[in-house]
Amino acid sequence: MTAKPVTITVDGESVRTESGRSVAAALTLEQQRTAWRSTRFNQEPRGLFCGIGACFDCLITVDGTPGLRGCMVQVEDGMSVETDKS
Numbered sequence: 001m002t003a004k005p006v007t008i009t010v011d012g013e014s015v016r017t018e019s020g021r022s023v024a025a026a027l028t029l030e031q032q033r034t035a036w037r038s039t040r041f042n043q044e045p046r047g048l049f050c051g052i053g054a055c056f057d058c059l060i061t062v063d064g065t066p067g068l069r070g071c072m073v074q075v076e077d078g079m080s081v082e083t084d085k086s
Contacts, residue, residue: 006077017075024048024058024070027083036060036070036083045085059084 003018008026017026027033028048035045037059049057051071058070061082070081 006075006079008075008077008079008081010081011083019075019077021075022071023060023062023073023075023079023081024051026075027070027081033085036085038084 003020005016006019008015008017008023010027010031015026015030017030021029024047027036033047035047037046037057038044039046046057046059048071049055053069053072056069059066060068060070060073062068062073063080
């Protein structure tokens with residue numbers, strides 16, 4: 001199966017990536033972002049950590065739905081992603 005190019009919007013910016021990737025992978029590979037949110041109390045940077053949905057370090061908002069784990073959400077063409085560290 002060949003990956004197809006898709007475009008998602010991340011914090012208002014168009015990002016081209018490949019179908020089949022998770023949002024966390026797209027943020028890491030296409031934008032070289034290692035963090036896209038901060039912890040509540042100490043403002044420590046968080047991003048992709050476990051990559052299997054066991055932790056909550058990669059939380060994002062997708063198409064208006066908050067609190068999704070970026071490593072578990074597959075990119076879809078036209079998807080809108082918001083992070084806490086735009």
